[in-house]
Every structure is written in structure tokens, then in C-alpha cells.
Amino acid sequence: MNVYSFNPRAEKVYLKAGFKREGIRRDAIMDENNYADDILMAILESDWRKMK
Template sequence: MTRDFAFEKLNLHRLELDVYSFNSRAEKAYLAAGFKREGVLRDAVWNGKEYANDILMAILEDEWKQIKGII
């Protein structure tokens, strides 16, 4: 998984992403992977028919370690 690679091999402290509000399945998958919502850029993107929010999400190294049972 990319998340594990980021923390195990790249030694990152923080991994962040953004997901558009019309992609609720992806947002649920990121939440299940341990990411937390940090903010919302309202009406930030046009999806061809309407504006959608850009949802900012991140997971920190300590949160990842807790999920993996390392700490």
C-alpha cells in the first residue's frame, strides 16, 4: 500500500491528499485507511455540471504506527 511505503521506505512524517466531494467512495476508503479530514475548500472544482468541494485529508506517522500496531 502506498501509505505504508510512504512511512516505511520514505520515512515521511505526514502524508496528505485531497479528494473531491463527488467521489464519496474514495473519501470513505481514505477514512478507512486512517486519513482524517483536515479541511474543505468549498466549491473549488467544476465537475462539468456543478461545483464540488475539495476535501483535504492527511495521516501522521504516529497515527499510522498506531494502526499498524507499532506503538
């Protein structure tokens, strides 16, 4: 999944749900007049099952 750097609350929710940061595409999108990073996040099925 992707989350943008201008939305840190969403990233925090995904981290709490078990997702991990896999990478960052720096300055990937334009947010009004500023560039923002695209944060790539993922969770393995085995990790998801352990959490349940």
C-alpha cells in the first residue's frame, strides 16, 4: 500500500495494524506547491495471521 508523507496519521494507523515500511519514493507527488514522499508499506500474510 502507499501512504503520502503529508498524512502521518494514516501511516501511524497502518504501522499499528502491523504494516512495515518497505521503501520511500522521495518527492514522488506534488501536494499543492510542495513535493511529498510516497511511502510504500506492506504486511506478509504470515505476520497478519500471527496478529489475529
